[in-house]
Amino acid sequence: GENVEQHPSTLSVQEGDSAVIKCTYSDSASNYFPWYKQELGKRPQLIIDIRSNVGEKKDQRIAVTLNKTAKHFSLHITETQPEDSAVYFCAATGGSYIPTFGRGTSLIVHP
Amino acid sequence: DVKVTQSSRYLVKRTGEKVFLECVQDMDHENMFWYRQDPGLGLRLIYFSYDVKMKEKGDIPEGYSVSREKKERFSLILESASTNQTSMYLCASSPYTSDPNEQFFGPGTRLTVL
Numbered sequence: 001g002e003n004v005e006q007h008p009s010t011l012s013v014q015e016g017d018s019a020v021i022k023c024t025y026s027d028s029a030s031n032y033f034p035w036y037k038q039e040l041g042k043r044p045q046l047i048i049d050i051r052s053n054v055g056e057k058k059d060q061r062i063a064v065t066l067n068k069t070a071k072h073f074s075l076h077i078t079e080t081q082p083e084d085s086a087v088y089f090c091a092a093t094g095g096s097y098i099p100t101f102g103r104g105t106s107l108i109v110h111p
Numbered sequence: 112d113v114k115v116t117q118s119s120r121y122l123v124k125r126t127g128e129k130v131f132l133e134c135v136q137d138m139d140h141e142n143m144f145w146y147r148q149d150p151g152l153g154l155r156l157i158y159f160s161y162d163v164k165m166k167e168k169g170d171i172p173e174g175y176s177v178s179r180e181k182k183e184r185f186s187l188i189l190e191s192a193s194t195n196q197t198s199m200y201l202c203a204s205s206p207y208t209s210d211p212n213e214q215f216f217g218p219g220t221r222l223t224v225l
Contacts, residue, residue, distance in 0.1 A: 009151070032211035043115075043201070043216040044154075051210070089153060093211035097142065098169075103153035 002027040004092050006102025014110050019080050021105045023090035024072040030092040033066060033073045034099065038087045047088075048075070080109045114138070115217040117202055123223045130189040132220050134202030141207035143185035144214065145169075145177065148199040157200075160185055161207070192224045 003026040013019050023033075034049035050057045050064045050073065057064050066073040077084055087106050091099035118133035134143065142161055146154040156169030158177040166177050174196060178186045185204075189196055202217040 006153075034213060036216075043218050045216070046213045049213065097205075097207075097211050098144075098156065098159060099211070099214065101154040103151060 002030060002092055002094060002100040004090060004100045004102045006090050006105060008105060009103065010106045010108070012108045012110065013080050015080060015082060017080055019077045019084070019107055019109075021075045021088055021090070021107070022072060023074070023092070023102050024070075025092040025100075026071065027092065027094055028068075028071065030094040032093040032099075033064070034091050034093070035064060035075050036089045036091070038089065038104075040086070044089060077107075080107075082109050082111050085109045115202060115204055115215050117200075117217040117220050119220050120218060121221050121223075123225065124189075124192050125225050126193060128189075128192050128224075130192050130222065130224075132187040132189075132200055132202075132222070134185045134187070134204075134217055135183050136185075136204040136215070137183065138204065138206070138215070139182065140204035140215075141182070142205045143179065144203040144205075145175075145185065145187045146201045146203065147171065148201055148219070154201065157187065192222075194224050196222065197224045198222060 006023045031052040036044035037047045038044040061078050063076045087104045089104050090102040093099040115136045144159045145157040160166050160179045176188045200220045203214040205214045
């Protein structure tokens with residue numbers, strides 16, 4: 001089955017810095033890669049996603065890149081703000097429609 | 112706006128009790144999922160369902176069962192709760208589409224088994 005590795009497990013940055021979270025996957029059939037943000041005490045919510053026919057996608061301060069050959073994808077957050085502090089999960093989904101999640105990255109943005 | 116609700120935010124049960132966790136979605140989604148979330152382990156799939164009365168085991172089904180009698184409702188059952196089932200339980204739903212798509216999560220139920 002699919003295996004998703006996510007790094008780092010914890011990321012601490014100063015407000016205004018950039019943050020990068022990386023994920024690798026094992027199943028070359030995976031074709032949908034969502035990123036979820038979970039604020040403390042709240043439910044995970046989709047913040048951005050990318051499909052395998054696209055190499056990069058941006059939405060304001062967040063962007064996701066995908067390298068299908070190397071089987072890795074990354075979340076980039078620029079100009080971080082304290083409200084970006086949360087746990088971020090990556091996932092990889094293939095033909096089964098069942099996502100495999102990474103273990104999560106706790107992002108802490110210091111004012 | 113998709114809404115996924117779970118019957119309880121917090122639940123405390125005793126070892127050996129039968130526990131029911133309920134999830135309801137209001138967007139006519141075909142797919143529903145139950146996850147367990149533990150620190151450092153991410154989201155682990157317990158069971159999922161593609162349709163009414165249909166269920167499939169996920170990665171960690173031992174000690175759990177599920178029921179889906181109506182399209183909007185997906186129940187997780189702990190037949191005999193044990194302390195190692197103390198965890199956060201998240202329900203999710205998604206529509207059936209030709210390509211994989213976003214999952215919509217409920218608020219979670221934090222279960223403590225004493």
